[in-house]
Amino acid sequence: MQRYFALNKENSIFTLREDDYYHIKVVMRLKIGEKVEVVYNNEAYLCKIIDDYNIEEIEKIESRELNISTTLILPLLKEQKMDLILQKATELGLSEIILFNAKRSIIRFDENKENKKLERWARICKEAAEQSKRCTIPKISFEKNIKEFANLDGLKLICSTVEDTNNLKKVLQSSKKCVKINMIVGPEGGFEPNEERSIIDLGFIPVTLGNTIMRVETVPIFLLSVLNYEYME
16 A cells, blocks of 8 residues: 655645556556545555645554664765665665765765755655655765764764674674664775774774675665664564
């Protein structure tokens, strides 16, 4: 059953985005009386279509999210890689994405195009959240100054290729009671040594992900898959 995120709720009637109404009528070809799921204020509802622009609540339904808050801190990547990460990370329960310019980033954030890109990425996350039956859409932001990462709450991890760093499995097993995890991933080619050291000095624990070196677009999917396994209820 198709799921949509509502903009507003008045009594038992939900207001959707204009493109969602188009999707219901033109793409899905749903008729009056047919049912959809609607999310409002992080709560999911079973609803029915009563006319072209009104969706009425039938009953509240249960929907589960990952029981920890997860933030992915990611350098800017090429469009195809960014799209893949945003989609799959959302499906795997990510709470928030913070983008930054790493020293080896191939793509740099252009402030003149900032809003347009953020809107596009937010749309990708919304569609992935609907597809995966989530009740929240990951927040997306851009941070100019990595020193601000020192203020993040919760466990802070940096993915490292340095041999003498900690194993991800052991770090997570010793942090079972944490309610928020922040994970920073380097760009293609990894962090510059001084850059990695600066991030570690901000309170991030360097962790290895195993014996193989993954592509940057694989790392977030791997990390969130591990967290889903470790913190699954």
